[in-house]
Amino acid sequence: MGNVISNPENEEESIKEYLKTAKEEFEKKWEIENKSEELVPFFRKDDFQFIKTVGTGSFGRVMVTHNDKDDSFCAVKCLSKDCIIEKEQLEHTYSEYKIMATIPPIDFLVNLMQFGQDTGYLYMVFEFVPGGELFSLLRSVGRIPEITATFYGAQVLSALHYLHNLDIIYRDLKPENILFSDKGYLKLTDFGFAKRCQSRTYTLCGTPEYLAPEIILCQGYHKAVDWWAFGILLFEMVCGHPPFYSENPMEIYKQALEARVRFSCKLTKDCKEIIRLLLVTDPTKRLGNLRKGVRDIRDHNFFRRLSLPEIFKQSIRAPFIPELEGPGDTANFDDYDEAPLLNRDVDPYEAEFENFPRDY
Ligand SMILES: Nc1ncnc2c1ncn2[C@@H]1O[C@H](COP(=O)(O)OP(=O)(O)O)[C@@H](O)[C@H]1O
Numbered sequence: 001m002g003n004v005i006s007n008p009e010n011e012e013e014s015i016k017e018y019l020k021t022a023k024e025e026f027e028k029k030w031e032i033e034n035k036s037e038e039l040v041p042f043f044r045k046d047d048f049q050f051i052k053t054v055g056t057g058s059f060g061r062v063m064v065t066h067n068d069k070d071d072s073f074c075a076v077k078c079l080s081k082d083c084i085i086e087k088e089q090l091e092h093t094y095s096e097y098k099i100m101a102t103i104p105p106i107d108f109l110v111n112l113m114q115f116g117q118d119t120g121y122l123y124m125v126f127e128f129v130p131g132g133e134l135f136s137l138l139r140s141v142g143r144i145p146e147i148t149a150t151f152y153g154a155q156v157l158s159a160l161h162y163l164h165n166l167d168i169i170y171r172d173l174k175p176e177n178i179l180f181s182d183k184g185y186l187k188l189t190d191f192g193f194a195k196r197c198q199s200r201t202y203t204l205c206g207t208p209e210y211l212a213p214e215i216i217l218c219q220g221y222h223k224a225v226d227w228w229a230f231g232i233l234l235f236e237m238v239c240g241h242p243p244f245y246s247e248n249p250m251e252i253y254k255q256a257l258e259a260r261v262r263f264s265c266k267l268t269k270d271c272k273e274i275i276r277l278l279l280v281t282d283p284t285k286r287l288g289n290l291r292k293g294v295r296d297i298r299d300h301n302f303f304r305r306l307s308l309p310e311i312f313k314q315s316i317r318a319p320f321i322p323e324l325e326g327p328g329d330t331a332n333f334d335d336y337d338e339a340p341l342l343n344r345d346v347d348p349y350e351a352e353f354e355n356f357p358r359d360y
């Protein structure tokens, strides 16, 4: 792994320039007509062979597909229209689509390649990220060394910084939503709760273990909720379990509101300190949300152990490189039951989904 950065001022300038360009591009694209193929190309189901399910969620499944035309593999997230309507998630799903379709691609986020719908589903076509979930790695090794957590943490930090710069709150940080590329670098997936917003927002959403106190208290919240979740993630990586844990969500919330962080294993002072500074209940006092913003996190000793620009360029060899037999290898994902996708003649929700692109 690489050495510590030598010229922080130049580095700061180039990050600023990069973020500024991304923001201009994003804002211009945000104005494009929602249903236009200019925003994202249409998905034509017949071009793809659906091979295997690699993930299931509350709204459907993610399947690896093969495109015979160019011999490539993709991950298609199939979101059931019935589930979206039943769970009243139309607005969140629309936001997921719009953000994914608009965001200028970077390495640390999965890239939306096509979008489509039929009578039963919305289809979001992503690059297939073959290395499996950070969740599976943690499940198999328990906890990971601090330096590995620095390596992964730096990438998540970059991804969140990138999103926040575009006024997007992510709201669903957890190891299940973090995938390994073939090189062992991370990609954040699942923008199901991501929201573009410049002011405060109130919706209760996310995963109990990762919810910031201000969400639990229904106080109105903003980007700082992602820095709380980032603190939970760092803790979970180095300890092998989240800091606030119970079978009962109410008990988790109670522990989070007290924010008494107890470390179950031996860690360095820097590691404990950064986690404590992130897991501060008052968002105005939380690291990442102070005057210097994300720079306070990047400049913390915990992240000075590795060169962040080298991580950004992906020039450091990753600590764990997935074993893969080919580009469509799904061995790093769990097996799921392969129920066939619903096939019906009539779309009962044509009106509800009329703001999403369609080509039928
Ligand atoms: N682009 C992708 N490549 C590989 N696997 C993916 C991809 N996107 C999602 N998955 C897998 O599918 C799971 C569910 O996808 P996700 O977008 O998180 O849906 P949900 O909103 O239902 O949680 C993920 O946790 C991951 O294991």
Ligand SMILES: [Mg+2]
Pocket: 057, 176, 177, 190
């Ligand atoms: Mg998910």
